[in-house]
Amino acid sequence: MTPPAVVQASSPARWQDFVQLLKPRVMSLVVFTAATGLICAQAPIHPVMGAIAILCIAVGAGASASLNMWYDADIDARMRRTRGRPVPAGRVQPADALALGIVLSLFSVMLLGLALNWLAAGLLAFTIFFYAVVYTMWLKRWTAQNIVIGGLAGALPPVIGWAAAAGQAPLDAWILCAIIFMWTPPHFWALSLYTSEDYAAAGVPMLPVTAGAAVTRRQIWIYSLLLIPVCLAPAATGLGGAAYLAVAALGGAVFLLLAWRVRSGRAGDAADPRVTDGLYDVKAAARDARNLFAYSILYLTLLFATLLGEHLLGSAAPGLPGGLI
Amino acid sequence: MTEPDAETTPLASPENPAAARARRGRNLAIALGLVGFVVLVYLVTVFRMGGNVLDRPL
Structure with a gap:
């Protein structure tokens, strides 16, 4: 695992920069698909617990996005579409993006396990690991099949939602x-x-x-x-x-x-x-x-x-x- | 041994307004996050226990 090059801060980080690290647009898609899985499970789950499950899945997705932005800062800096992201633009230090990703990963998995069940929490932990490590650190830079195999990480949220509600997949x-x-x-x-x-x-x-x-x-x-x-x-x-x-x-x-x-x-x-x-x-x-x-x-x-x-x-x-x- | 000069100590150095605003915003966001976390743990406790709170020997 090679840490990205240190970026010199160009301006002080605002809280909005940390929100941007979580890729809110991707999070909204994750919320939508996870909610679909949770509702389709037709399990008797209290709405508040359902909302907490969706929140955990969304935060887990945001955590893996932050880890992705930490590791991919060198790639992002060379692409028009991504060079304005907080780390390559110098607004957030790589270590801060890494810390945010780790803290939110632990928070989301532990809370989902304690609040709902450990099958859902295990699936969420696997999803974060698969996106941040298998896809970001390995597949993306190695093979043209990166998005085919790595797509599994984006495909799992409905299964996590289903498992959170029903305790099975x-x-x-x-x-x-x-x-x-x-x-x-x-x-x-x-x-x-x-x-x-x-x-x-x-x-x-x-x-x-x-x-x-x-x-x-x-x-x-x-x-x-x-x-x-x-x-x-x-x-x-x-x-x-x-x-x-x-x-x-x-x-x-x-x-x-x-x-x-x-x-x-x-x-x-x-x-x-x-x-x-x-x-x-x-x-x-x-x-x-x-x-x-x-x-x-x-x-x-x-x-x-x-x-x-x-x-x-x-x-x-x-x-x-x-x-x- | 000399005492630290207040004007050259980083903590005492004047901060530019943009940096101060950014830090205040981050601090507020962290505070809201912590309050949200407390509320979440409270809700999980209440809803996980539910009626089982009363189902115990008195």
Whole structure:
């Protein structure tokens, strides 16, 4: 484990800088997927305990993000998208980011174990370890399959939520995990098709950097074909109802259409495809990849929101949240 | 042995306003975090025990 280079502080750290270390936008996605798992478990859990479980999972995700920003400060400093982060910008010292990550990791795992159960706490500890050590310190700098394998860390929150509520992690919980796991490669590779110059400059072996844009476009198509059946699985097991089936099928058809456009287009071939440092303002050649990236977020949100809605609307039934304890 | 000069001691050195504001904000955030932690532990204790508090020999 190599500690990052010490960064000279350019201005005093504000509390907002420490919040930024936790990647609040990623945390909001984690809260959403973990809450879906927790609600779908249909276990008699008090709302306050459910909220504490979600808080622990969110803080755990924030802790792993802080550890990631501590270790990746050298990479972040070389990428347009990330060079304004608190550590590479010099607003927070690396040691402070490391300390925050460790303290919040211990806090979130211990509180989840004491308040809910140790299966959920163990899964949370594994998730933090997998993201901070396996993905950040090893996979990210070593293999083009980094986001495929590392995607497991982002896929586990619904399982943790389910385990927190029910004390177990059945097949349906792992189906939710599989949806996010299979969704991650087309989502991130679509993004990397038009940000590959950043990754190349930072020495991160993303697929477009190591294998080229054409291979990446083909891999996006293959993973998209594998993703849709997984998204339909909840309808087969009874986890999702008719509304879910409709959203998964229709939304999946749009996903495949956009993935095919990427597959048959030239996204990633042109140099410097971005107009600004933002993620959505791109030149014409990269629009297919940008569209798939943006739509993939909407599709995943719709899938989980529909599941959430179906289970909350059925909350009049005994045993569901609403008639708790 | 000479006594430390108050003007050159780091603790006594004048702090620029931006740094003071940032430190005050961090201190407030830590205070709120600690209060939140206390409330969390209280809630967990109450809800974990629940009615079991009364289910004991008197």
